[in-house]
Amino acid sequence: MDVFANLATGFGAAATLQNLWFALIGCVLGTLIGVLPGIGPIPTIAILLPVTYGLNPLSSLVMLAGIYYGAQYGGSTTSILVNMPGEASSIVTCIDGHQMAKQGRAGSALAVAALGSFFAGCVGTIFICAFAPPLAALAQQFNSPDYFSLMVLGLITAVVLAHGSVIKAIAMILIGLLFGLVGTDVNSGATRYTFGVSVLWDGLDFLPMVIGMFGVVEIIRNLEQPDVGRSAITARFRDLWPSMKDFHDSWRAVLRGTGLGALLGILPGGGVVLASFAAYTVEKKVAKDPSRFGKGAIEGVAGPESANNAAAQTSFIPLLTLGLPSNAIMALMMGAMMIQGIQPGSAVMTSRPDLFWGLVASMWIGNLMLVIINLPMIGIWVKLLSLPYRFLYPAILLFCVIGVYSTNNNSVLMVFTAGFALFGYILVRLGCEPAPMVLGFILGPLMEENLRRSLVLSRGDPMIFVQRPISAILLVLSALVVALIVLPVLRKTREEAFQE
Amino acid sequence: MFRVKNPQDFGSAIVFLLIGLAGLYFGKDLTYGTASRMGPGYFPFLLSWLIIGIGVVVGLKSLTVEGPPIEPPQFRPMFFVLLSVIVFGYMMSYVGLAITGVVMTLIAGIARRQFNLIESLALGVGLSIACVFIFVYGLGQPLPAWWGE
Numbered sequence: 001m002d003v004f005a006n007l008a009t010g011f012g013a014a015a016t017l018q019n020l021w022f023a024l025i026g027c028v029l030g031t032l033i034g035v036l037p038g039i040g041p042i043p044t045i046a047i048l049l050p051v052t053y054g055l056n057p058l059s060s061l062v063m064l065a066g067i068y069y070g071a072q073y074g075g076s077t078t079s080i081l082v083n084m085p086g087e088a089s090s091i092v093t094c095i096d097g098h099q100m101a102k103q104g105r106a107g108s109a110l111a112v113a114a115l116g117s118f119f120a121g122c123v124g125t126i127f128i129c130a131f132a133p134p135l136a137a138l139a140q141q142f143n144s145p146d147y148f149s150l151m152v153l154g155l156i157t158a159v160v161l162a163h164g165s166v167i168k169a170i171a172m173i174l175i176g177l178l179f180g181l182v183g184t185d186v187n188s189g190a191t192r193y194t195f196g197v198s199v200l201w202d203g204l205d206f207l208p209m210v211i212g213m214f215g216v217v218e219i220i221r222n223l224e225q226p227d228v229g230r231s232a233i234t235a236r237f238r239d240l241w242p243s244m245k246d247f248h249d250s251w252r253a254v255l256r257g258t259g260l261g262a263l264l265g266i267l268p269g270g271g272v273v274l275a276s277f278a279a280y281t282v283e284k285k286v287a288k289d290p291s292r293f294g295k296g297a298i299e300g301v302a303g304p305e306s307a308n309n310a311a312a313q314t315s316f317i318p319l320l321t322l323g324l325p326s327n328a329i330m331a332l333m334m335g336a337m338m339i340q341g342i343q344p345g346s347a348v349m350t351s352r353p354d355l356f357w358g359l360v361a362s363m364w365i366g367n368l369m370l371v372i373i374n375l376p377m378i379g380i381w382v383k384l385l386s387l388p389y390r391f392l393y394p395a396i397l398l399f400c401v402i403g404v405y406s407t408n409n410n411s412v413l414m415v416f417t418a419g420f421a422l423f424g425y426i427l428v429r430l431g432c433e434p435a436p437m438v439l440g441f442i443l444g445p446l447m448e449e450n451l452r453r454s455l456v457l458s459r460g461d462p463m464i465f466v467q468r469p470i471s472a473i474l475l476v477l478s479a480l481v482v483a484l485i486v487l488p489v490l491r492k493t494r495e496e497a498f499q500e
Numbered sequence: 501m502f503r504v505k506n507p508q509d510f511g512s513a514i515v516f517l518l519i520g521l522a523g524l525y526f527g528k529d530l531t532y533g534t535a536s537r538m539g540p541g542y543f544p545f546l547l548s549w550l551i552i553g554i555g556v557v558v559g560l561k562s563l564t565v566e567g568p569p570i571e572p573p574q575f576r577p578m579f580f581v582l583l584s585v586i587v588f589g590y591m592m593s594y595v596g597l598a599i600t601g602v603v604m605t606l607i608a609g610i611a612r613r614q615f616n617l618i619e620s621l622a623l624g625v626g627l628s629i630a631c632v633f634i635f636v637y638g639l640g641q642p643l644p645a646w647w648g649e
Contacts, residue, residue: 050641051639051641054640165509167554167557167558168509168512168554168558170554171512171516171551171554171555171558174547174550174551174554175516175519175551177547178519178523178544178547178548178551181543181544181547185540187538187540188531188539188540190530190531190540192527192530192540192541192544193523193526193527193544195526216581216582216585219577219581220577220578220581220582220611223574223577223581223611223612224574224577390609390612390614390619391623393608394604394605394608394609394620394623394624394627395627397581397584397585397604397608398601398604398605398608398627398631399631400585401584401585401588401589401604402597402631402635402641402643405588405589405592405643406635406641406642406643409592409593409642409643409644410589411589411590411592411593412589413589414585414586414588414589414590415586415589417585417589418582418585418586421581421582421585422578422582425573425578426511426515427512427515429508429511429570429571429573430508430509430511430512430515430570431508431509431512431568432512432515447543448538448543451538451543452538452542452543455535455536455538456536456537458536459536460534460535460536460537461535462535
């Protein structure tokens, strides 16, 4: 089988001492920020982007990916012990996980979450091996009009699956696309929207925007809330063995969560949050006695925690095969690849098999590391939870600004960061999600280029997008997705799904 | 009489319209070109008009459909956090990371209502030392550590 030969290449590339080291750093950092409420993977990855300039491409991707799925492990710890989500993807874990902890079953909940995540991570990795090559092969047939339509489909799906107003999210994408055009136009050499500021000639820097809109805004919003003391229910290592009954009750939920998460992860805009919510809903639906949920049902921990980790792995598929980032984290990973001079897309698998398969293999290794980091070392993470936010936020803020500043030691970047933070703050207050803007921002130049090339091919006739079969199918799919939200029946289901 | 029924959407509409109009105004010197030979202004104008269009739709909707109010912003956290970010940028090239880190932590500390000078100062010193070792010595980032460049 090809897959095994490829995986052998991957493990060969990933198992070097350096890459193992960076996988470990990524996983530890991921767990850390997962455990700590108030900082998520988006600002963390953004802060570390400048650090990856000096690394080789595989090491940097291995580390950044580790942060993302590591956060899925860490997030459950806080949800279970403190009843406060460490990560957005662990919100539903609070419901039953914390109840279990109150009943003295914290150890079981933590162990089931970690082992379920590990199983899901392994399956997610296999999913990538199975689905990525055929998708990449398909993508090789794509031409400019097809790519343009693919991006349209990706962006629209991303909007529909995210929560909040769809039309406002579309506007955010368009604004992101517009911001993405700042700088020198590659074709004509004309500078656009640079206002005579020379740092803008190469385009608006990615980091001030992401760190401003996610890192800094998050701090401001947290400071608006009163500083509540967190009391964590303690858990010791020796309590961490789930009983046979726990295993018996949870393995089906783990399987369902894994399957659902792996599928939802592939969809643009899917990702970890949607996966965990969907998994919780499914568990409640299939349970013989739904009234147990909310009172410490172990399936309510096993399902969502497996789902979010499976989705964290499979959300790499669209990026690695089609060059399409499905959520803000993947947009950052795309940025990290471009910093290294790698254009994400179907070509990566053929031109840099070591990079692609190495990353996949590192995910499996990273998941193994995470089980060890999270279970035997649980005591350390619990201690961290007693750290009050007033000590935490200046550190996060300092890391944020150092991350931006170290890209080119320019104080103008800090003004941009503050500006984007203000903008992001206003948006949040107005009920606009900033995440779609990042997707638009990273795809802006690509979309323009593919639109330009398509229209050159067709001599200005926009019908080219419906005349080419692949492009036409993608646009029909986009139209269907739009129809989904316009139809009242389906809109109601969507609203209910996000109500949960 | 018009009455704003959905303040969040009404505000969003204003933001969208401003951005769309700014896109058109600041891009007015860019060549539009034709579809088959897109100039540098083609895609930006297309986007700006789409944003304006959505702004109009959202704005009209906000006058007809009820929606949630805008939570009043709190001035103190926002102002001091943003100030600390900008001060950081301007101080770095003069005094380096160690001192800037302390000052920044202090300003960020004021963002909390229960500001505690001694605590913030101690935290600032600790964080600064940690950051100098992690970022400058550990990760080898090209940052001025003790003094400016």
